[in-house]
Amino acid sequence: MSFSPDGGGRRGDMALKHVFEGCRLVFWHKSHVSRMKDRVVDRGGSIAAALDKDTTHVVSGANTSLVTAAAHLAQAEHVRHVAVVVSWPSLSLDIDSMRVAAPTGVHFVLPTWITASMLKQTRQAESDHLSPFGQRLAAAMPQAHGEAAVSGPGEHSGSGSADGKGPGAKQRERAGSPPSSKTGSGLGTSPAHAPTWTGGSGAPLCDAEPLPRKKARRPQPPAPCRVERVGSEFVAIEGDTLPRFTGGDSGLPWGWAGVWEEPWDEATAMATREKLRHHWYRTARAATAPPTGKDQGGKAPRVNTACRHAACAPHPFCIVEKLAEYRSVYVEGRDQYRIKALERAIQQVAGHGSPLEEDADVDHVGLGPKSAQKVRDVLRSGEFIRVAAVAGDKRLQTLALFSGVWGAGPTTAQKWYADGARSLEDVARRPGLTAQQLTGLKYYEDIQRKMPRTEVARGEALVRAAVFDLVDTLAPGLGADGVARTYAWATGSFRRGAPESSDMDMLVGLPPGTEHVDCVHFLEQLLDNLLEAGFLLEDMMGPGATSTLCRAPLTRASWMGLFRTEASPWARRIDVKVYAHEHLPFAVNYFANSQSFCRATRHWATQAAELARTCTGEPSTTGFKLSDKEVTVLLPEGGSSQSRIACACETDIFKLLGLDYVPVTMRYFNNYF
Incomplete structure (x- = not known):
C-alpha cells in the first residue's frame, strides 16, 4: 500500500466521478453535511433544498422522528404520493402510528449509503442503508394488491406520464439503474387499492388501514435468527428478534447476528472485579480501619463537595486527585516502578471506606512507607510541595511539551532538550525527524484535544461499514449471517463508557470462513478504501509511508494514523488492529x-x-x-x-x-x- 500526496492511493478517482450521476438528494438533517454534499456533487449528483418531482433520495439521520419526517413530507409539492399509516412505537411520545404522504420512487437512506457508495466506487443498494423512517415506511407500503397508479397534484389517478412511468422511475433510468421491484429498497411501486393523495400539500390524508402492532420482544430466541445489514448495523428479518446475548451459556455462537454481549450476572461480575483489584493492588479483603472515636460519637459524616471518596470526606479537596497530580513528577520508563506504586496508592485510597483525618488514620490504608508519607503530606497542607516545584520548573514543562508530540517518548524529549530545543518550533527545525513525529508536530494542538463519545461513535460506524463491505468483497459466500460475525468496534475507554477519549482504538476481528484472508492484505485494502472516502487524512504519514503497518504474522496486522469526521474540524488519532477469528476472544479481552x-x-x-x-x-x-x-x-x-x-x-x-x-x-x- 502506498499513499500519494494527492490522496489518490493506488487507484485514481475517475471511477468516482459518476457514482451519483442522475441522483437528486435532499438532506433532512442540516448539521455537518456540507462536505458530504460537495462530494455528492463532485461525483455527478445534485442537491435539492426540499422534496420535488425529481428527488430520488432523502438522506436523514438515524434519530429522525416520525413527527419530523411527516412535517417534511407535508411540505412537498407537485410530488406523487400514496397515503400510508406508518407504525412507530415510542417510549417518549403517545404516538404509535401516523398517516403520511409517502412519495413514490424515493429512497429514504442513511448517510452511510453515500459513504459506502464512495468506498466501493459504485452506487450501493439502498435497501442496505435504509433510515429507520425508510424501514418503517417500507413495511407500511401494502404489497398484496399488485401495482397501481397514484396521483400527484393536477394529475389524473393512474396516468403518471405518457409512458406510464413516474418521475422516480425516469430518474432511475437516467441514473442507469432499473426500476426497483422491492418496496423495501425504494418504495417504487404502489398498491392497487391504496388511498391516493390528490389534494396537494395542504389537503388532508385519506384513511388508511393501520398495520398491526409489532410483537413484543422475545427474551431469547430458541434458534439463531436471520439478519440483514443496514449500513453499519444488522437487523433481524422474517419476524425474528436479535438475541440479547451470544456466547457463554446463551446457546448461540459468539457474535451471532452482530451481537457480542455475553451473558453476565451483576453480583458475580462485581465480585470478580473486586477479587482482581485486591489481587493486583495487594489490598486486604476486609476494611482494616476501625471507626475512630470521632465517628463513634454518632455524628453524621461530613460531605466533601470535591469528590465522593470516603477517605476524603473531612477535607475540601480530593486526596486521590492530589496523588494523581504527583504523577507529573515521574518520567515514563525511568520511573515505572514509582508510577506503579503511586497507582496502587491511588487505588487503595479511592477504595478505602473510612475518613482520613489524622496521620494515624493513614496507617490503616495498607500503603507502603513512601506512599503513606505522600498521603500524610496532602492531609497536612492539601498540596505537594514537589508538585508545586514542578509547576514552576521550565525544564520539566518543556519536557512535558515535547513528550506530547506523537511519536516522541521521554527519552526522545530529553534528547531534544539536551540538544538545545526549547519549543516545538525548535524541534520542527531538527533534521532526522520521523514521519510520525512530523505528523505529530503538524497536528499537535488537535491531538491534545479529547474526543467526545459522539465523535468516536461516528467514526466507529463509518469504519465498521467499510469493514463489512470489504468482508463482503473478499468472502462473498458468507452472506449476511456470516458477515454479521465480523467484529468491528471501537475499544479502549470508549467501550468502557468513558465520556471522552484521547484516540479511537478500532479492533477488527474477521468472521469464521475467512481463514484464507491475509490480515495484512485486508488492512491494506481497508486503509485504501477509507483514504479514498476522505475519512483518513491524505497526508497523515507522508508520501509512501508504510512503516506503521505491522507485517509480522499474517493473522494479525495493525496501523496508526489520523482521521477526521464530518462533524469535527479536528484531526484525531486512530489505531486499527485486524485479527483472524481464532485470536478474536483474546484480542477483545486485551484491548477492551x-x-x-x-x-x-x-x-x-x-x-x-x-x-x-x-x-x-x-x-x-x-x-x-x-x-x-x-x-x-x-x-x-x-x-x-x-x-x-x-x-x-x-x-x-x-x-x-x-x-x-x-x-x-x-x-x-x-x-x-
Missing part, C-alpha cells in the same frame, strides 16, 4: 480492558497454577500466559508450552482462570477507565 484490569487479569493467570494443572494434567505447570492472541501454559523457569488452549468467547477465558465473566463496561477499578 483498562490498563490496570488487563494487568491484573494477566498476573492472576500467571498465578493460577492449580487451575493450569487441572486443565492440562501436567504437574509441572505454574500457571497460564495470557496474551492478545492466545493462552498457553507456563512451564518452570519462565518457559511456556507451544500448545494453545482454544477459547470460543471471552467467557471461556474467564472460566479458564476460575473467574466469572465481567462485561466490558465494568473492566476498570474505582472509576479509572
